[in-house]
Amino acid sequence: MFTGSMVAVVTPMQAGVRPDTELDYQALEKLLEFHIEQGTDAIVSVGTTGESATLTEKEHCAVIKEMVEIVNGRIPVIAGTGANSTIEAIALTKCAKKVGADACLLVTPYYNKPTQEGLYQHYKAIAEAVDIPQILYNVPGRTACDMLPETVIRLAPIENIIGVKEATADLTRVKQIKGNVSDDFLLLSGDDETTKDFILEGGHGTISVTANVAPKAMHEMCALALKGDVQAATEIDKTLLGLHKELFVESNPIPVKWAVHKLGLIQAGIRLPMTWMSESAETELLNAMKQAGVI
Numbered sequence: 168m169f170t171g172s173m174v175a176v177v178t179p180m181q182a183g184v185r186p187d188t189e190l191d192y193q194a195l196e197k198l199l200e201f202h203i204e205q206g207t208d209a210i211v212s213v214g215t216t217g218e219s220a221t222l223t224e225k226e227h228c229a230v231i232k233e234m235v236e237i238v239n240g241r242i243p244v245i246a247g248t249g250a251n252s253t254i255e256a257i258a259l260t261k262c263a264k265k266v267g268a269d270a271c272l273l274v275t276p277y278y279n280k281p282t283q284e285g286l287y288q289h290y291k292a293i294a295e296a297v298d299i300p301q302i303l304y305n306v307p308g309r310t311a312c313d314m315l316p317e318t319v320i321r322l323a324p325i326e327n328i329i330g331v332k333e334a335t336a337d338l339t340r341v342k343q344i345k346g347n348v349s350d351d352f353l354l355l356s357g358d359d360e361t362t363k364d365f366i367l368e369g370g371h372g373t374i375s376v377t378a379n380v381a382p383k384a385m386h387e388m389c390a391l392a393l394k395g396d397v398q399a400a401t402e403i404d405k406t407l408l409g410l411h412k413e414l415f416v417e418s419n420p421i422p423v424k425w426a427v428h429k430l431g432l433i434q435a436g437i438r439l440p441m442t443w444m445s446e447s448a449e450t451e452l453l454n455a456m457k458q459a460g461v462i
Contacts, residue, residue, distance in 0.1 A: 170371045171208030172385040174378035175216040180436030188438045205382035214247035216420045221438040232266035249274030260297040270300035277310035283318045306334035316343045323348040332357045341368040360411040363404045366392035377410045380426045381459045409455030416448045
């Protein structure tokens with residue numbers, strides 16, 4: 168159910184850069200229809216790319232609900248519900264279940280830097296509190312917390328923990344985890360630049376930033392890699408290399424919101440402390456979009 172190219176979708180906002188830039192639900196519908204038409208395999212709502220850090224809990228739940236209703240079962244909706252407070256993560260996960268999300272994505276607690284035992288207890292508590300499929304999410308570059316493969320392996324037998332999004336770009340972790348979990352435990356890349364190789368090493372797909380801008384190509388590349396067609400997957404991935412790089416020229420989601428706005432899908436809106444992308448970064452990202460054939 169959760170394989171292939173899954174987009175970590177941006178959250179559309181009205182034009183402006185303010186602490187309280189308003190959400191744009193009309194653009195959200197347009198954006199999701201675009202992804203369904205382009206072949207995106209699943210939507211990930213209100214993750215890092217969806218500016219979860221600057222949405223209120225009420226907004227967070229409202230956006231998930233709106234996405235579930237718009238998608239209406241056509242592809243899975245995975246709700247980002249992680250937090251550095253276990254009680255908050257449980258509350259958000261309960262909300263996602265209530266509004267009909269198909270699964271939840273739970274980032275490792277950020278800033279407070281728990282131990283590996285703390286991570287185990289955190290995820291175990293959420294899994295026991297809310298009966299919904301849950302995907303672990305390890306992105307130490309953003310959280311200052313690295314969930315080691317041994318902890319993932321320890322969590323994997325818990326019934327509703329169904330997989331992990333691994334965003335370290337360390338491909339050795341794929342085989343290390345895969346060799347010690349059940350065959351149906353999902354291994355998802357969180358690093359676009361290494362996604363192709365991640366899948367070829369035994370991964371099941373990606374939760375992607377690049378898919379916001381080039382969803383069809385990401386879907387096709389992942390499908391080919393899953394079939395083991397190295398040459399064809401590599402040819403598509405070559406056209407995406409610029410996007411994989413330039414979409415992180417400034418902190419995510421600054422560049423990707425600029426690019427999706429350039430495609431005419433959203434307004435130029437983002438919330439502080441994120442700012443709109445600097446003009447000096449525009450040329451290279453525009454070139455990457457041309458290389459990918461999206462403009």
